[in-house]
Amino acid sequence: MNENVILPIGPQHPLLKEPMHFKFTIDGERIVDADIRLGYNHRGIEKACEARTYTQDLYMIERICGICSHTHATNFVQAVEEIMKAEIPSRAKYLRVVVAELERIHSHLLWLGVAGHEIGFDTLFMLSWRDREIVQDLLEIITGNRVNYGMNTIGGVRKDMSKEEISQCLAGLKTLEEQTLYFANVAQNETTFIRRVDGVGILPKDIAISHGAVGPTARGSGVDLDIRRDAPYAAYGEIPFQVITSDRGDVLGRTLVRVGETLEAIKIVRYCLEHLPEGPIVVKLPRKVQVGEAVTRYEAPRGECIHYVRANGSEKPDRVKVRAPTMANLVSIRHCLINQQIADIPIIVAAIDPCISCTDRTAVILKQDGSHKTEVIDWATLRKRAIYKKPLK
Amino acid sequence: MLIELAKIVIFPGFLFLLAYSLFAQWLDRKLYARMQNRVGPPLVQPLADIVKLFSKETIIPASVDAFLFRVLPYFAFAGVTTSFLFLPVYSSTPVTSFPGDLVVVAYLLTIPTLVLSLSGWVSCNVYSVIGGIRCLSQLFAYEVPFFIALLTPAMLLETWNISEISKNLPSFLAAHPVYIIPVGVAFVVAVISLQGKLERKPFDIPDAETEIVAGPFTEYSGRLFGIFRLTLDMEMVVGVSLLAAIFLGGAMPFLGIPGLVMFFVKTFFILFILAYIKTAVGRIRIDHMVSFGWTTLAPVSILAMLFVVILHKGGLL
Numbered sequence: 075m076n077e078n079v080i081l082p083i084g085p086q087h088p089l090l091k092e093p094m095h096f097k098f099t100i101d102g103e104r105i106v107d108a109d110i111r112l113g114y115n116h117r118g119i120e121k122a123c124e125a126r127t128y129t130q131d132l133y134m135i136e137r138i139c140g141i142c143s144h145t146h147a148t149n150f151v152q153a154v155e156e157i158m159k160a161e162i163p164s165r166a167k168y169l170r171v172v173v174a175e176l177e178r179i180h181s182h183l184l185w186l187g188v189a190g191h192e193i194g195f196d197t198l199f200m201l202s203w204r205d206r207e208i209v210q211d212l213l214e215i216i217t218g219n220r221v222n223y224g225m226n227t228i229g230g231v232r233k234d235m236s237k238e239e240i241s242q243c244l245a246g247l248k249t250l251e252e253q254t255l256y257f258a259n260v261a262q263n264e265t266t267f268i269r270r271v272d273g274v275g276i277l278p279k280d281i282a283i284s285h286g287a288v289g290p291t292a293r294g295s296g297v298d299l300d301i302r303r304d305a306p307y308a309a310y311g312e313i314p315f316q317v318i319t320s321d322r323g324d325v326l327g328r329t330l331v332r333v334g335e336t337l338e339a340i341k342i343v344r345y346c347l348e349h350l351p352e353g354p355i356v357v358k359l360p361r362k363v364q365v366g367e368a369v370t371r372y373e374a375p376r377g378e379c380i381h382y383v384r385a386n387g388s389e390k391p392d393r394v395k396v397r398a399p400t401m402a403n404l405v406s407i408r409h410c411l412i413n414q415q416i417a418d419i420p421i422i423v424a425a426i427d428p429c430i431s432c433t434d435r436t437a438v439i440l441k442q443d444g445s446h447k448t449e450v451i452d453w454a455t456l457r458k459r460a461i462y463k464k465p466l467k
Numbered sequence: 468m469l470i471e472l473a474k475i476v477i478f479p480g481f482l483f484l485l486a487y488s489l490f491a492q493w494l495d496r497k498l499y500a501r502m503q504n505r506v507g508p509p510l511v512q513p514l515a516d517i518v519k520l521f522s523k524e525t526i527i528p529a530s531v532d533a534f535l536f537r538v539l540p541y542f543a544f545a546g547v548t549t550s551f552l553f554l555p556v557y558s559s560t561p562v563t564s565f566p567g568d569l570v571v572v573a574y575l576l577t578i579p580t581l582v583l584s585l586s587g588w589v590s591c592n593v594y595s596v597i598g599g600i601r602c603l604s605q606l607f608a609y610e611v612p613f614f615i616a617l618l619t620p621a622m623l624l625e626t627w628n629i630s631e632i633s634k635n636l637p638s639f640l641a642a643h644p645v646y647i648i649p650v651g652v653a654f655v656v657a658v659i660s661l662q663g664k665l666e667r668k669p670f671d672i673p674d675a676e677t678e679i680v681a682g683p684f685t686e687y688s689g690r691l692f693g694i695f696r697l698t699l700d701m702e703m704v705v706g707v708s709l710l711a712a713i714f715l716g717g718a719m720p721f722l723g724i725p726g727l728v729m730f731f732v733k734t735f736f737i738l739f740i741l742a743y744i745k746t747a748v749g750r751i752r753i754d755h756m757v758s759f760g761w762t763t764l765a766p767v768s769i770l771a772m773l774f775v776v777i778l779h780k781g782g783l784l
Contacts, residue, residue, distance in 0.1 A: 081593055089677045103597075103753060192677050194668055194750025200503040266669055266749040416597065417752040420677040 181375035192420035230356030289377020294328035525689030546578030587683035598682025608760025609663035633717035
């Protein structure tokens, strides 16, 4: 084949659960080049935050992502609390960690299922999603909700845990640990699974660092990086836990890191539930947020998530900026994809656990001279550029 | 004349094949679902799917060769339906039979694969073309082991007639138990190759959903896609019945209704194995598939055949 074929994937494709566009240049079954385009799912959430009060923002920010909803909510709340210089009760901190780690378990089990599906191993998908229900039930016991937990409030958490709830959770964790150990065994020993992920999508340590990979993607390449340990927030400073890394650098490495983290998260939740401090769960804070700004970092299931909040003294924030972990990991994905096979596209893309709806933001591109690359076009020109030339009826 | 026609059209010919293939699809999906701890589809689901597809609009892309695009599904359909007429169902005598029909059936079963790859090419779609190429690459990996495995019992009994093989193999194996080894090995090879032929996991590489959408079927819709779906289900029944006839004695040792029951029991057994394989593994890559075909399946099937040639033809046993 002299001419290379362009294989377009997305924005609508069975591989992608969310809209994203890849343009692969392929030579036979080999990928020669890859190009990624985002921007199909822009929701204007940052601008919307500026038009609402802090409390309203909290609920909207929680809806940035369906999987790491607690991540964004906690991150935002921490930023606001930092501006207000508020110290929240330690029981609230522990409860935030409990929900955060359960969310990590649920996210990683979900990822394992998706990874299985991407390589055509649907049984793994069905079984891991079945057992993910246990976590969902635990989250429902703790917070009352399965997906958007609504646990956080500015100054603490909304809901306390009773003795019965704690014992229910501990019992659920036991089943969960057994099932996770089973999946860990599958991920480490099942031949067809190993053959599809071993040595696939290699991301060397130096590339992972230079391309700014975060979370399990970085840790799977041997970069020892975890915000929970490096810049502890909530109660992480008081909880003993291990940061799982793997030197493999391939998709198998990322899988092993995620499986290890799931087991570690179960231990963290158990520790928190057993050492839950007594006391109030929320502090009373003034209605208005004083002038100030804050950046907070949070170790989401997918990696480091950054929120920036600027307050101007009114009841609405002046600016909210969200940098989701997928944004950082997408940069390294091209390096992983080149020289791989078409068959490996799904698992390599899935290996960073992309969450496009969290990631999409608009960006204004500046020209060489620093001016805005914008132009004013009239309706007729816009029509000419449209796919449907005729006016729509 | 009328009875012959009824045999071809109704039982055990076309209509029976149609009904059984829909049932086999349901059984396969149900087993797959139960093994994955799911509920699975109701019994009429495959029929409902086909009715739905047949009542939908068929879209033919502007850039394709419309004639070839329309005609190809029927080729595959005809190939598979014809091959079923050579297979014994309720007794050891099929609808039609002649010495050497094993080779004809094996070749007729290759037609769907060729049609699939061709339909991928005429679809003028990058996913279809990749699917078509993969179809052909995969064909080279499983076809040779499949043929050799089928010919192992044929060599043993010195006949290439399917009904003769199914009639005589059980008694022959009972008389010479040592030949259970090569025939068993050939059976395993044939089941794995059949999984590749039917493009099921782990060999569903040509229509790997997450990579190339639906492979060769991407541009097919409505009735034409319905015909393809039906063809694949029928191919599964034909393949399973072929293995049951060659290796498990088909309807033997009964005739009539008990023979039919025996046929169902044996085909269910093979369907169960196929569903089990589908559940237990993920999809492998095309390069792994080809190397697996040539480094594992082909040598093993050739060894089984050599065993037969040396011991039986060489007159050692």
